[in-house]
Amino acid sequence: MANVHEFDVVVVGAGGSGLMAGLYASRGAKTAVISKLYPTRSHTGAAQGGISAAFGNLEEDKPEWHTYDTVKGSDYLGDQDAIEFMCNEAIDAVLELEHMGLPFDRTPEGRILQRNFGGHTNNETGKPVRRACHAADRTGHMILQTLYQQCLKNKVNFFDEYQVLDLLLVNGKAAGVVAVELATGELHTFHAKAVIFATGGHGRIFEVTSNAYAYTGDGAAILLRRGLPLEDMEFFQFHPTGIYKLGILITEGVRGEGGVLINGKGERFMPKYASHVKDLASRDVVSRAIYTEIREGRGVNGQNYVYLDSRPESIIKYAAEDGRTNPDGSPYTITAEELLKKLPDIVDFNRVYLGIDPMTQMMPIQPTAHYTMGGIPTNKFGEVVIDDKNTAFPGLYAAGECACVSVHGANRLGTNSLLDLVVFGKHAGLRAAEYAKQADFQKLPDDPTAEARAQFDGLRNGSGKENVFDISREMKKVMFEDVGIYRNEKGMKAAIEKIAEWKERFKHVHIADTGRVFNTELLNAWELGNMLEVADVIAECALNRKESRGGHSREDFQKRDDVNWLKHTLAWKKNGKTEIGYKPVTITKYQPKERVY
Amino acid sequence: MQVTLKVFRYNPDVDKKWHYETYNLDIEETERILDLLELVKGHYDGSLSFRRSCAHGVCGSDAMRINGRNMLACKTLVRDVGDKIAVEPLLGLKVIKDLIVDMEPFFDNYKKVLPYFINDSPLPADGKERLQSPGERARFDDTTKCILCAACTTSCPSFWGSDDYLGPAALVAAHRFIFDSRDEAASERLRIISETSGVARCHTVYNCTMACPRDIQITRAIGELKMATLTGKVD
Numbered sequence: 001m002a003n004v005h006e007f008d009v010v011v012v013g014a015g016g017s018g019l020m021a022g023l024y025a026s027r028g029a030k031t032a033v034i035s036k037l038y039p040t041r042s043h044t045g046a047a048q049g050g051i052s053a054a055f056g057n058l059e060e061d062k063p064e065w066h067t068y069d070t071v072k073g074s075d076y077l078g079d080q081d082a083i084e085f086m087c088n089e090a091i092d093a094v095l096e097l098e099h100m101g102l103p104f105d106r107t108p109e110g111r112i113l114q115r116n117f118g119g120h121t122n123n124e125t126g127k128p129v130r131r132a133c134h135a136a137d138r139t140g141h142m143i144l145q146t147l148y149q150q151c152l153k154n155k156v157n158f159f160d161e162y163q164v165l166d167l168l169l170v171n172g173k174a175a176g177v178v179a180v181e182l183a184t185g186e187l188h189t190f191h192a193k194a195v196i197f198a199t200g201g202h203g204r205i206f207e208v209t210s211n212a213y214a215y216t217g218d219g220a221a222i223l224l225r226r227g228l229p230l231e232d233m234e235f236f237q238f239h240p241t242g243i244y245k246l247g248i249l250i251t252e253g254v255r256g257e258g259g260v261l262i263n264g265k266g267e268r269f270m271p272k273y274a275s276h277v278k279d280l281a282s283r284d285v286v287s288r289a290i291y292t293e294i295r296e297g298r299g300v301n302g303q304n305y306v307y308l309d310s311r312p313e314s315i316i317k318y319a320a321e322d323g324r325t326n327p328d329g330s331p332y333t334i335t336a337e338e339l340l341k342k343l344p345d346i347v348d349f350n351r352v353y354l355g356i357d358p359m360t361q362m363m364p365i366q367p368t369a370h371y372t373m374g375g376i377p378t379n380k381f382g383e384v385v386i387d388d389k390n391t392a393f394p395g396l397y398a399a400g401e402c403a404c405v406s407v408h409g410a411n412r413l414g415t416n417s418l419l420d421l422v423v424f425g426k427h428a429g430l431r432a433a434e435y436a437k438q439a440d441f442q443k444l445p446d447d448p449t450a451e452a453r454a455q456f457d458g459l460r461n462g463s464g465k466e467n468v469f470d471i472s473r474e475m476k477k478v479m480f481e482d483v484g485i486y487r488n489e490k491g492m493k494a495a496i497e498k499i500a501e502w503k504e505r506f507k508h509v510h511i512a513d514t515g516r517v518f519n520t521e522l523l524n525a526w527e528l529g530n531m532l533e534v535a536d537v538i539a540e541c542a543l544n545r546k547e548s549r550g551g552h553s554r555e556d557f558q559k560r561d562d563v564n565w566l567k568h569t570l571a572w573k574k575n576g577k578t579e580i581g582y583k584p585v586t587i588t589k590y591q592p593k594e595r596v597y
Numbered sequence: 598m599q600v601t602l603k604v605f606r607y608n609p610d611v612d613k614k615w616h617y618e619t620y621n622l623d624i625e626e627t628e629r630i631l632d633l634l635e636l637v638k639g640h641y642d643g644s645l646s647f648r649r650s651c652a653h654g655v656c657g658s659d660a661m662r663i664n665g666r667n668m669l670a671c672k673t674l675v676r677d678v679g680d681k682i683a684v685e686p687l688l689g690l691k692v693i694k695d696l697i698v699d700m701e702p703f704f705d706n707y708k709k710v711l712p713y714f715i716n717d718s719p720l721p722a723d724g725k726e727r728l729q730s731p732g733e734r735a736r737f738d739d740t741t742k743c744i745l746c747a748a749c750t751t752s753c754p755s756f757w758g759s760d761d762y763l764g765p766a767a768l769v770a771a772h773r774f775i776f777d778s779r780d781e782a783a784s785e786r787l788r789i790i791s792e793t794s795g796v797a798r799c800h801t802v803y804n805c806t807m808a809c810p811r812d813i814q815i816t817r818a819i820g821e822l823k824m825a826t827l828t829g830k831v832d
């Protein structure tokens with residue numbers, strides 16, 4: 001067979017999690033990392049604010065507090081064994097990055113500098129704690145670069161600009177993947193003993209999003225089509241501060257440095273919603289607060305946005321009101337020069353996209369679709385699990401944003417995703433290599449590329465009367481409005497009907513490009529197919545969950561309901577229909593209680 | 598507002614030769630050039646191809662020539678360039694299709710300067726971070742910002758005129774490690790960039806610095822490298 005490659009382990013995706021998995025797997029097994037983007041273009045590079053670890057470099061902190069904050073942040077839907085595992089590994093994980101050369105910002109003593117972030121607290125005082133390790137406001141960029149560089153150093157095999165289209169499963173085991181080489185249009189089969197998915201999220205299904213064009217849920221959709229379940233898909237995070245209309249993220253680090261939210265009447269409103277930590281409450285809480293302000297007519301100029309104020313004089317004023325201090329007990333202050341050093345990219349985004357200077361002007365912001373909490377179910381070793389008993393699927397692994405361990409539950413805390421990538425990317429890589437050592441290759445099907453080809457043929461052979469761009473735009477709008485921050489039965493039912501219509505129309509899309517080389521039109525269409533699948537599952541799971549928890553807020557069921565809904569959702573696609581099941585949440589030390597910030 | 602967007606087109610599966618296509622668009626002046634390309638792709642010609650991902654200037658996918666200058670399509674607004682907009686692929690790298698060029702030679706140069714942290718000494722006894730003062734950290738801050746977009750290298754006449762010049766982006770990567778107080782392979786990198794394909798090829802034209810979407814002071818960084826290759830000292 002032409003274009004068949006053989007590797008012990010194949011990693012799909014070259015963001016933070018894929019690179020970490022690739023690095024670790026390649027130490028023990030012949031490994032390939034396949035990515036539709038050049039590795040350094042992956043969305044990990046967009047992460048701004050920081051990666052959490054309870055070093056306590058500036059003030060007292062401990063992993064137990066990090067664990068509890070994460071459990072509470074997850075609205076008790078996170079699995080506590082996995083959360084504890086991650087938070088305990090955090091310190092070593094971040095140190096490992098430093099040892100790989102990552103240029104963290106430094107304290108005067110030369111240690112890793114840390115800043116505040118939403119939901120991270122001193123559990124005794126309830127006050128925000130400096131837990132986010134950062135490299136200016138481009139922490140993700142530095143993680144991505146550092147890991148890619150270490151992969152080069154360690155001669156990891158890369159297949160850059162190869163897009164994976166299908167997963168091969170034989171005898172109930174992973175057997176490899178099928179990918180298209182973008183530069184030639186040729187299909188390649190990667191025969192493997194173990195496959196690790198690290199394909200990132202799917203925020204592009206929403207109109208206003210901080211997510212990259214590449215965030216189309218490929219990994220999740222591929223597994224769904226192969227009959228595997230997805231977990232907790234109804235939980236999607238809306239980050240409070242995206243640039244108005246554009247959705248470009250303004251890191252929570254701005255509020256970590258003292259920035260505050262201001263409504264159209266010039267009032268600081270977060271103290272009303274979270275009296276203790278105010279602007280540093282967790283993201284679901286802040287996003288809902290902004291929406292409430294807007295709905296009640298307190299947006300700016302009657303529009304759908306509020307302000308984020310990071311002018312140094314405002315920061316100093318509000319810090320004094322809050323009694324905020326430096327680690328040595330002196331009152332907290334900051335200068336424009338210091339802010340510029342800590343948040344250079346944020347200043348740049350404002351200048352380029354809005355023509356404003358955040359040192360002298362307030363930034364117009366609105367919540368933006370940001371992070372996929374749900375995804376491919378795994379255990380804490382990155383093994384994909386497929387039922388309510390957490391049965392592992394042999395040879396199949398997932399890590400990073402496409403996976404659901406679940407450490408983020410119903411709402412992720414800022415800085416915990418970068419941590420998740422490094423910790424679970426590593427363990428997935430280790431486990432996959434270990435597995436590959438004792439496993440055999442499964443025999444490939446006679447025509448391994450058949451399913452991938454059939455999908456492409458389907459796209460090329462429809463009647464051609466529908467436009468990919470139009471369907472995509474309609475989907476994004478409806479998903480943002482009806483399956484977004486606030487949800488209700490009527491809106492979601494309507495959305496589900498529309499998704500069915502779009503899926504029908506999708507069968508008839510027009511593909512003008514008949515070529516093979518970089519046929520981005522065909523690939524974008526294929527990605528829209530993935531987004532429709534994922535959107536469908538999200539809407540179905542959201543309609544099914546009759547409570548409000550974390551990022552899932554129902555107007556018709558406003559309370560969290562632990563009696564009926566303290567459980568994970570699992571969703572399968574069977575004959576085009578979504579089937580829903582459940583899985584218990586692992587609770588170890590922390591019994592659910594009301595969440596107050 | 599009304600704009601005309603002239604786009605370089607070449608589809609190797611169909612075209613014998615490249616050509617330009619012009620589109621008249623009604624758009625907002627605050628839209629990105631990337632938004633215009635997406636609009637054309639969505640509604641005028643789906644075959645138009647270009648790379649993009651983050652859409653806000655941090656992934657380095659969409660460097661291209663916009664009205665003759667290298668820029669990121671996602672970080673350039675219509676109001677920055679006016680109502681007559683010409684978009685072409687980067688110069689000096691082979692065009693594969695439309696605005697997509699072959700990036701391999703660019704990444705090959707990058708790989709030549711040992712673009713990874715090297716320190717084989719034992720870790721600190723407490724197992725913690727290697728200490729670095731804020732001042733030492735600031736020394737190489739500027740060159741850590743690089744997103745490998747190639748805007749600099751493909752704006753450089755020395756790069757166009759030679760087969761083997763490493764180019765500014767690779768030198769930026771060398772700088773990032775050579776001036777990192779924790780790294781131990783500075784002398785080896787200095788040797789690599791002292792070869793004829795290295796810093797000697799830079800004639801201080803400043804095109805690279807002008808082109809860099811991350812505002813990296815590239816010419817200055819190369820100047821510091823030149824000094825280090827002459828004196829053998831890094832400080």
Ligand SMILES: Cc1cc2nc3c(=O)[nH]c(=O)nc-3n(C[C@H](O)[C@H](O)[C@H](O)COP(=O)(O)OP(=O)(O)OC[C@H]3O[C@@H](n4cnc5c(N)ncnc54)[C@H](O)[C@@H]3O)c2cc1C
Nearest residue numbers: 013014015017036037044049050164200400401415417418
């Ligand atoms: C603007 C922004 C700021 C953020 N800031 C923070 C922060 O400060 N702290 C924090 O903890 N988190 C932050 N996050 C979240 C965090 O950055 C992401 O969740 C995380 O980087 C995802 O990493 P990943 O490895 O899962 O995926 P990615 O880095 O996105 O990588 C996905 C990879 O999969 C590949 N891929 C996808 N589909 C295919 C396919 N079909 N075939 C082949 N390859 C494929 C892509 O090419 C890419 O290499 C931020 C997110 C955004 C958007």
Ligand code: SF4
Nearest residue numbers: 743744746747749809
């Ligand atoms: S130095 Fe600047 S222009 Fe050159 S590759 Fe890096 S980011 Fe792009």
Ligand code: FES
Nearest residue numbers: 650652656657671
């Ligand atoms: S799309 Fe990422 S830099 Fe332009």
